[in-house]
Amino acid sequence: MTQAEAPPAPRAMGALNGLGLKTLIQREVGRFANVWVQTVAAPVVTTALFYAVFALALGGGGRGPEFLAFLAPGLVMMVMAQNAFANATSSLIIAKMQGNIVDILIAPLSPAELCAGYVVGAVARGLAVGLAASCALSLFAPVGLHSLGTVLLFAVLGTTMMGALGLLAGLWAEKFDHMAAITNFIVTPLTFLSGTFYELHRLPPFWQDLALWNPFFYMIDGFRAGFTGTPEGALAFGAAYLAAICVGLLLAAWALIRSGYKIKP
Numbered sequence: 001m002t003q004a005e006a007p008p009a010p011r012a013m014g015a016l017n018g019l020g021l022k023t024l025i026q027r028e029v030g031r032f033a034n035v036w037v038q039t040v041a042a043p044v045v046t047t048a049l050f051y052a053v054f055a056l057a058l059g060g061g062g063r064g065p066e067f068l069a070f071l072a073p074g075l076v077m078m079v080m081a082q083n084a085f086a087n088a089t090s091s092l093i094i095a096k097m098q099g100n101i102v103d104i105l106i107a108p109l110s111p112a113e114l115c116a117g118y119v120v121g122a123v124a125r126g127l128a129v130g131l132a133a134s135c136a137l138s139l140f141a142p143v144g145l146h147s148l149g150t151v152l153l154f155a156v157l158g159t160t161m162m163g164a165l166g167l168l169a170g171l172w173a174e175k176f177d178h179m180a181a182i183t184n185f186i187v188t189p190l191t192f193l194s195g196t197f198y199e200l201h202r203l204p205p206f207w208q209d210l211a212l213w214n215p216f217f218y219m220i221d222g223f224r225a226g227f228t229g230t231p232e233g234a235l236a237f238g239a240a241y242l243a244a245i246c247v248g249l250l251l252a253a254w255a256l257i258r259s260g261y262k263i264k265p
Contacts, residue, residue, distance in 0.1 A: 021113045024104070028121025032087055032128075039083070040129055047079045047133045051140065054197055072141035073224040074196040076133045077158060081219065084126030084159040085166040085187055088118050089179050092170025092263075101263055111258040115167065115250055122163025123156065130155060143227050150235065151226030157242040158219035162187075164249035171256050171263065190216045200232045215245050 032039040055068055095101040104114065137143070145151070165187075173179045194216035200208055211217050218238030225231035231238075257263070 017108055017110070017113055020107055020109045021117055024107075024109065024114070024117030025120050025124075028087070028091060028117060029124050031091060031121070032125045039087075039125060040132055043079045043083055043129045044132045044136050047075050048136055048140075050075050051137055068141050069143050069228060070199070070224070071197065072137045072143050073227045074220050076130050076137065077155070077220045077223040078191050078196050079133055080126040080130040080155065081158050081162045081191060081216070082183075082187065083129045084122040084162040085169070085183070087125040088122040088163045088166030089170040089173065089182075091118060091121070092167065093173050093176065093179055096170075096263065097175065105263065111254050114257050115164075115253050118167050118170075119160060119163040119250070119253075122166055123159040126159030126162065127155060130159075145227060146229035147226045149226075151223060153239060154219060154222035154226065154242070157239060157246060158223065160246045161215065161219065161242055161249060164246060164253055167253045168249060168256070171253065171261055174262065190214060194220050195232065196220055215242055218242055 051068075051072060054071055092101075095104065109117070169179060169182045173182070193211065194214050195211065200211055200217070200221075203211065212233065218233055218241055221231050221233050222235055222238045222242075225235060
């Protein structure tokens with residue numbers, strides 16, 4: 001009589017579940033890549049339309065090429081930020097409404113790994129949209145590249161901040177109306193009032209001082225400076241300011257996921 005075989009030993013889990021984190025990131029990237037016409041191509045078309053309208057409306061008065069070189073990077077960073085936010089928010093709100101959020105919660109992933117997976121997916125979508133939009137606008141906009149490192153630094157900081165903000169919004173939102181409210185009343189106004197379409201010095205002094213507290217200004221100004229070489233604000237301060245906000249938002253998201261806020265019964 002043979003002795004029954006022992007059951008296989010459970011998978012040993014270290015401090016980091018690398019396989020689980022990689023799988024979550026692949027899921028998040030695949031989620032927007034499978035519908036790339038909607039998630040990547042459509043934002044590029046919207047960005048090109050913005051560029052065309054503002055170039056025709058505001059590009060005159062002898063400012064033509066100079067203004068177009070200023071406008072294009074701001075539009076690219078704007079669409080990157082909006083799509084990074086949308087990716088994290090929509091992923092969570094859809095999972096909550098469809099009831100399959102439990103599939104993520106029962107996986108052997110820590111709150112930090114869940115935060116990282118969702119935010120990396122959001123950053124990937126933001127960068128993909130940014131690259132596609134940059135290639136499209138380069139056909140029309142006279143924009144050179146001053147510092148690739150600066151471009152990448154502020155692109156990653158900006159999309160990370162928006163991905164973390166989108167994660168927080170997705171945790172709080174219970175339906176698409178909530179997500180739309182945050183987009184319409186917080187994300188879009190801060191983006192439009194951050195110097196995307198105008199130089200900061202054209203504002204009255206009070207609004208200039210107020211804009212210097214807007215993290216969206218440093219995100220767009222730093223990204224634009226990587227192309228033009230002429231920032232309006234302090235790049236070092238802007239990078240540190242964005243990094244501090246990223247850390248704060250990620251810690252807040254980690255704490256909410258750890259507590260099961262609106263994701264656990």
